[in-house]
Amino acid sequence: MKIVLASGNKGKIEEFKKLMPNDEVVAFKELIGDFEVIEDKDSFQGNAIKKAVEIYEKILLEYPDDNIVVISDDSGITVPAINNEPGIYSARYAGEGSSDKENNAKLISKLKERNLSKTPAYYTACIAIVYKNETYSVHGWMHGNVIDEEKGEGGFGYDPMFIANGFDKTLGELGYEGKKEFSHRTKALKLAKKVLEVIL
Ligand SMILES: O=c1[nH]c(=O)c2ncn([C@@H]3O[C@H](COP(=O)(O)OP(=O)(O)OP(=O)(O)O)[C@@H](O)[C@H]3O)c2[nH]1
Numbered sequence: 001m002k003i004v005l006a007s008g009n010k011g012k013i014e015e016f017k018k019l020m021p022n023d024e025v026v027a028f029k030e031l032i033g034d035f036e037v038i039e040d041k042d043s044f045q046g047n048a049i050k051k052a053v054e055i056y057e058k059i060l061l062e063y064p065d066d067n068i069v070v071i072s073d074d075s076g077i078t079v080p081a082i083n084n085e086p087g088i089y090s091a092r093y094a095g096e097g098s099s100d101k102e103n104n105a106k107l108i109s110k111l112k113e114r115n116l117s118k119t120p121a122y123y124t125a126c127i128a129i130v131y132k133n134e135t136y137s138v139h140g141w142m143h144g145n146v147i148d149e150e151k152g153e154g155g156f157g158y159d160p161m162f163i164a165n166g167f168d169k170t171l172g173e174l175g176y177e178g179k180k181e182f183s184h185r186t187k188a189l190k191l192a193k194k195v196l197e198v199i200l
């Protein structure tokens with residue numbers, strides 16, 4: 001069965017395709033072109049469900065007979081020492097439409113303002129699934145520390161600033177192969193696969 005990913009984030013799409021090698025994973029844009037979902041809920045779960053539902057409904061309008069399953073991912077990084085920023089605002093921390101580089105620069109300046117060269121942080125991923133008008137959601141987390149500089153070119157987003165617990169290199173330095181063993185997205189997707197086993 002075709003699994004439609006309700007995400008426009010290239011880093012996520014790449015990770016999902018690698019994490020689900022036995023499924024036909026298609027980014028929604030390949031089916032219906034560009035479509036913006038306003039992420040105005042106050043939780044990862046609220047935004048993940050909103051993305052999956054709106055894209056599911058939009059696809060059904062164009063492919064009414066398709067037996068389609070849509071999955072979405074709403075994720076971000078939370079730094080308790082700076083009032084839990086950026087959290088659900090991770091993608092737009094430096095303003096609407098900001099790049100990973102700009103978001104990282106803002107986080108670095110916030111850490112430097114408080115003389116925090118290294119402080120605890122965690123990633124959250126909520127994956128929502130919509131199938132036959134029913135909604136499901138699961139979460140995964142990854143704990144570690146953020147540092148006030150970028151190291152390495154791997155991963156995406158805040159990865160060059162994040163050192164997972166038990167490691168001494170950033171996810172940017174470890175790259176995808178390191179990260180996929182224990183990331184928030186990997187953990188959430190493990191549960192999502194269980195849900196798919198039950199409902200499909
Ligand atoms: O270093 C990172 N490693 C990760 O593994 C990771 N997962 C999420 N994030 C960041 O959190 C925001 C997600 O926001 P988000 O869930 O709204 O996604 P998005 O707007 O980019 O795409 P979409 O899926 O909504 O279309 C984005 O800024 C990402 O950079 C990560 N950063």
Ligand SMILES: [Mg+2]
Binds near residue numbers: 091
């Ligand atoms: Mg988004």
